[in-house]
Amino acid sequence: MVHILEVEDLRVFYRSIYGDVRSADGVSFDVNVNEIFGIAGESGCGKSTLVEGVLRVITPPGYIKSGRILYKNTELLSLDNEALRRLRWRELSYIPQGSMNSLNPVLRVEDQMVDAIIAHTDLSRDEAKEMAVTRLEEVGLPVEVARMYPHELSGGMKQRVVIATSILLKPSLVVADEPVTALDVVVQKSILQSIADLRDSQGITVIFVAHDLAAHAEIVDRLVIMYAGKIVEIGSVYDIFEDPSHPYSKLLVAAIPSIEKDVVEGIPGLPPSPLNWPLGCRFHPRCPYAMPICSDEEPPLQEMKQGRHVACHLYR
Amino acid sequence: MENPLLELRNATKDFAIGGGLGIRVQRSVRAVDNVSFVLSGEKPTISALVGESGSGKSTIARIILGLEQPTSGEVLVEGRDVRVWLKEERMSYRRNVQAIFQDPYGIYNPFYRVERVFYNVVSKFGLASSRKEADNLIVEAMESMGLRPEDLLGRYPHQLSGGERQRLMLVRILLIKPKIVLADEPLSMIDVSLRSIFLKNLLGLKDRLKMSALYITHDLNVAHYVSDEMMVLCHGRIVEAGQTKAIVKGPLHPYTQGLVSAIPVPDPRRRWKDTVKVQELTFKELLEERHRCIHSHRCPYVMPICKEQVPPLTEVKPGRSVACFLYPEVKEATTLE
Numbered sequence: 191m192v193h194i195l196e197v198e199d200l201r202v203f204y205r206s207i208y209g210d211v212r213s214a215d216g217v218s219f220d221v222n223v224n225e226i227f228g229i230a231g232e233s234g235c236g237k238s239t240l241v242e243g244v245l246r247v248i249t250p251p252g253y254i255k256s257g258r259i260l261y262k263n264t265e266l267l268s269l270d271n272e273a274l275r276r277l278r279w280r281e282l283s284y285i286p287q288g289s290m291n292s293l294n295p296v297l298r299v300e301d302q303m304v305d306a307i308i309a310h311t312d313l314s315r316d317e318a319k320e321m322a323v324t325r326l327e328e329v330g331l332p333v334e335v336a337r338m339y340p341h342e343l344s345g346g347m348k349q350r351v352v353i354a355t356s357i358l359l360k361p362s363l364v365v366a367d368e369p370v371t372a373l374d375v376v377v378q379k380s381i382l383q384s385i386a387d388l389r390d391s392q393g394i395t396v397i398f399v400a401h402d403l404a405a406h407a408e409i410v411d412r413l414v415i416m417y418a419g420k421i422v423e424i425g426s427v428y429d430i431f432e433d434p435s436h437p438y439s440k441l442l443v444a445a446i447p448s449i450e451k452d453v454v455e456g457i458p459g460l461p462p463s464p465l466n467w468p469l470g471c472r473f474h475p476r477c478p479y480a481m482p483i484c485s486d487e488e489p490p491l492q493e494m495k496q497g498r499h500v501a502c503h504l505y506r
Numbered sequence: 507m508e509n510p511l512l513e514l515r516n517a518t519k520d521f522a523i524g525g526g527l528g529i530r531v532q533r534s535v536r537a538v539d540n541v542s543f544v545l546s547g548e549k550p551t552i553s554a555l556v557g558e559s560g561s562g563k564s565t566i567a568r569i570i571l572g573l574e575q576p577t578s579g580e581v582l583v584e585g586r587d588v589r590v591w592l593k594e595e596r597m598s599y600r601r602n603v604q605a606i607f608q609d610p611y612g613i614y615n616p617f618y619r620v621e622r623v624f625y626n627v628v629s630k631f632g633l634a635s636s637r638k639e640a641d642n643l644i645v646e647a648m649e650s651m652g653l654r655p656e657d658l659l660g661r662y663p664h665q666l667s668g669g670e671r672q673r674l675m676l677v678r679i680l681l682i683k684p685k686i687v688l689a690d691e692p693l694s695m696i697d698v699s700l701r702s703i704f705l706k707n708l709l710g711l712k713d714r715l716k717m718s719a720l721y722i723t724h725d726l727n728v729a730h731y732v733s734d735e736m737m738v739l740c741h742g743r744i745v746e747a748g749q750t751k752a753i754v755k756g757p758l759h760p761y762t763q764g765l766v767s768a769i770p771v772p773d774p775r776r777r778w779k780d781t782v783k784v785q786e787l788t789f790k791e792l793l794e795e796r797h798r799c800i801h802s803h804r805c806p807y808v809m810p811i812c813k814e815q816v817p818p819l820t821e822v823k824p825g826r827s828v829a830c831f832l833y834p835e836v837k838e839a840t841t842l843e
Contacts, residue, residue: 232697232698232699233697344560345559345560372559373559374558374559374724375558375724375725375726375765375768375769375770376558376764376765376768377558378768378770379768379770401697401698402698402770403698403772404727404770404771404772405770406774407770407771407772407773407774407777408770408774408777409777410774427774428774428775431772431773431774441699442698442699443772445698445699445701445702446698446772447701447702447725447727447728447731448727448771448772449726449727449730449754449769449771450771455702456699456700456701456702456703456706457699457700460667460669460670460700461667461697461699
């Protein structure tokens with residue numbers, strides 16, 4: 191399998207007066223070419239910090255402490271800003287959380303898209319406009335949207351404008367952070383379809399970040415479950431939904447409300463504070479299977495079987 | 507028959523758009539369009555008001571709470587007009603009708619410890635005669651909700667998670683013991699892992715206080731879990747109403763059918779197969795769509811009549827109403843008018 195992205199022992203921290211906040215703390219994973227790779231976990235577990243680190247868009251007080259990020263054999267951490275800028279939009283594209291609400295309200299949709307094209311290519315304004323319209327059509331929006339202002343669009347249409355913007359220059363990898371969170375079910379469904387289309391018809395690799403496991407079940411191929419700044423499990427989406435291994439994944443899958451279930455269980459206890467992660471396994475204070483070793487020793491992420499990694503003492 | 511707990515009679519709310527600076531307002535958006543419903547309150551019931559964003563759910567809640575005045579129509583709680591009641595005896599209305607809002611961050615004053623919301627309630631409604639009695643009441647209420655007072659009292663709002671804050675709102679409800687609670691998307695800022703605990707607490711309150719609730723949400727999974735009855739709202743109009751289980755099992759209105767089929771089933775082996783492109787209404791279209799069925803734009807079964815008349819919400823079988831011309835009862839109701 192060819193990896194488009196390899197992340198190795200990445201640590202992304204925030205400086206604070208209480209010391210470093212270890213939001214993403216030694217995370218390793220590979221993303222295969224042409225897959226939809228999901229990252230899931232509770233709020234505060236470090237999902238967004240992780241992808242901001244991977245794309246090097248993290249801003250102070252956040253910083254990348256250590257690690258390696260290989261994108262198509264280029265080490266991203268060693269690139270200077272100009273080299274990184276050349277990769278952005280053409281190779282790597284990022285849809286930040288809530289970006290549909292940061293469209294410029296006084297510019298027409300096409301004008302804000304054109305700005306991005308002109309900044310990164312030698313195209314003329316007219317060519318850029320044509321390109322913007324093509325991309326809007328590719329994500330299923332009518333042509334008229336190009337001439338509209340953001341306030342004239344519904345939430346789902348705005349989100350699709352953002353997706354169209356992210357693929358303006360046909361990148362190889364798109365990272366979407368919570369792209370369907372603030373939308374209602376019917377619209378969610380069509381946006382998820384648009385994201386799946388990026389891969390299916392354009393061959394774009396997608397990293398899909400969402401706290402909602404039901405959304406992952408719809409489009410993702412492989413899934414990572416994060417807890418307290420660490421990866422606790424990696425596997426195919428089928429493995430994780432049908433046979434979750436890590437106790438946290440088990441509880442998380444059981445906590446998804448569904449019209450097919452009458453009983454929904456919560457996860458007891460509260461997520462820990464990133465300033466002060468529990469020693470040993472970070473999940474042990476909430477874990478129903480906790481053993482003495484769990485509070486002493488941190489379990490490493492180990493391969494259980496082909497393509498399945500778990501960080502839990504139960505499986506060692 | 508006694509007066510129903512909550513009744514909306516043809517409630518309508520228009521919001522003006524544009525205007526200001528002395529310019530005369532030309533246009534308005536109808537957020538709530540001729541909505542009528544009754545919550546009898548004979549036995550404790552949770553009714554879900556379900557709709558997409560922008561469907562007018564929150565506006566209805568704000569009208570019931572008196573935070574917004576309806577452009578026309580009436581809101582009655584126990585047979586009394588809410589506007590009049592609020593004017594005459596504001597506190598007594600608040601004692602009976604309480605709310606839990608979407609944002610558990612905005613409720614607390616960040617400068618005060620969290621228990622202040624409880625002491626305020628105790629003194630405003632005269633629930634205890636001494637500080638000691640108040641303390642006992644609060645501690646007891648928290649413990650009965652499975653919260654540990656020693657962990658939470660004395661802390662500042664920023665030290666609590668969204669889930670804890672929303673559960674403290676339920677403790678507040680338990681102290682006040684209102685007859686009806688309006689819960690407006692109370693889960694939207696709580697993590698998945700903590701949601702079911704909140705919902706269980708809410709269901710517990712319903713049984714304990716014999717209290718009814720109007721639960722406003724866009725999430726059909728949650729509505730199905732928590733509610734007994736359901737009303738489906740589409741662009742300000744109720745399109746279907748009935749027992750929650752029956753609606754989810756067999757939705758009658760094409761809009762509800764779309765909603766139900768879009769419920770994400772958390773199973774990667776059953777992904778959405780159909781690629782029905784959902785057509786969303788733009789703002790401009792919404793302004794022009796009022797004289798016809800609000801769903802006719804994206805309805806797969808659209809007929810000529812749908813574009814000419816507004817289908818009235820009509821009972822098609824006991825306890826089940828729908829506003830769609832596909833059902834002969836609805837057509838009959840129109841010709842009678």
